[in-house]
Amino acid sequence: MKKKLKKREKKRLKILKTIDGLKNKITAKEKKLSNINVKIADLEKKVAEKKARKMAKKQASESTASLNN
Secondary structure, X not given: OHHHHHHHHHHHHHHHHHHHHHHHHXXXXXXXXXXXXXXXXXXXXXXXXXXXXXHHHHHHHHHHHHHHO
């Protein structure tokens, strides 16, 4: 009976160890994804700022042209 209990305990410990390993992998992947999301947000912000500057510059040049007429 003790042998069966030891075997079951070993199997249980092995399963718990693999579960912990998988959890660690998942958290590592989540960290990588969050870093990628931050980089994407940064790029989107830069593009939006560039578009805003371009639009402001265009509007400024149009307003000066209307003042000359």
